[in-house]
Amino acid sequence: MSPVYRYFRNIGKGFWTILIGMRITMKHLFTPAVTIQYPDARMSIPERGRNRLYVNMDDCIGCNQCGMACPVDCISIETAKSLPTEDLGVTSTGQKKRLWVTKFDIDFAKCCYCGLCVPPCPTECIYMTDVYEFSEYDRSNLNYSFITLSPEEVTSKVEQAKAAEREAAAKKAAAAAAAAAQRAAQAQAPAAPAGQDQAPTSPVQQKPAEPPRPAPTGTPETKPSAPQTTPAPAPENPTPDKPDTQDKTNPKDSSD
Numbered sequence: 001m002s003p004v005y006r007y008f009r010n011i012g013k014g015f016w017t018i019l020i021g022m023r024i025t026m027k028h029l030f031t032p033a034v035t036i037q038y039p040d041a042r043m044s045i046p047e048r049g050r051n052r053l054y055v056n057m058d059d060c061i062g063c064n065q066c067g068m069a070c071p072v073d074c075i076s077i078e079t080a081k082s083l084p085t086e087d088l089g090v091t092s093t094g095q096k097k098r099l100w101v102t103k104f105d106i107d108f109a110k111c112c113y114c115g116l117c118v119p120p121c122p123t124e125c126i127y128m129t130d131v132y133e134f135s136e137y138d139r140s141n142l143n144y145s146f147i148t149l150s151p152e153e154v155t156s157k158v159e160q161a162k163a164a165e166r167e168a169a170a171k172k173a174a175a176a177a178a179a180a181a182q183r184a185a186q187a188q189a190p191a192a193p194a195g196q197d198q199a200p201t202s203p204v205q206q207k208p209a210e211p212p213r214p215a216p217t218g219t220p221e222t223k224p225s226a227p228q229t230t231p232a233p234a235p236e237n238p239t240p241d242k243p244d245t246q247d248k249t250n251p252k253d254s255s256d
């Protein structure tokens, strides 16, 4: 192959390659665009997309089911028992609220958006939203708090719950002490009649003294001994003696 022929053949291949590339470019030049002008325009989010969580505290009962289901422990919940006189209302699903939720934090810096915290919720108050733009320069700003109580209310609820717990513990201890004292008194009561024979002083002590009385009347032990003794000698002595005596008398009679 001569060098002149190779030169012109390479020029022809270059033009052909340009034409192929321009054909693809011309093809997309007249098709509709698929890009959007974000953030002025946004794509729609899938219905079951997993984005930022939200908690409706009006329906939260503080059961911590969501926190236990979280695989990365990014949900922190603290509660305080309400007083019996307090009415916290009911959730939209009809469940009575008994706990003050004093802390409900979700650290979205740890959250992996797995959605495992959503199904266990008995009141369906924690769910995914369509919010996916919440980037922060400071990571601590990704720790979201959902409680509706003010810091003062949280402090007062926690303190009143602790006071109620202390009061209940004191009542329980007093009841336990009273029960122990009652048991001790009951334990001492039966010991007195056993150690003291001064039974006549108290009616309780006379009762244990009664059992010996029926013992003699309950003749089952004496009765069997009596019939054993009476019939045993009776059949042996009279029968052999009588015939002996009769035999002895008979000879007398016979001698007579």
Ligand code: SF4
Residues within 6 Å of the ligand: 053, 069, 070, 071, 072, 073, 074, 075, 106, 110, 111, 112, 113, 114, 115, 116, 117, 118
């Ligand atoms: S989506 Fe997953 S990682 Fe995030 S809070 Fe719920 S359970 Fe935890």
Ligand code: SF4
Residues within 6 Å of the ligand: 055, 059, 060, 061, 062, 063, 064, 065, 066, 067, 077, 120, 121, 122, 123, 124, 125, 126
């Ligand atoms: S599972 Fe639901 S009701 Fe229970 S603590 Fe979590 S958000 Fe509240």
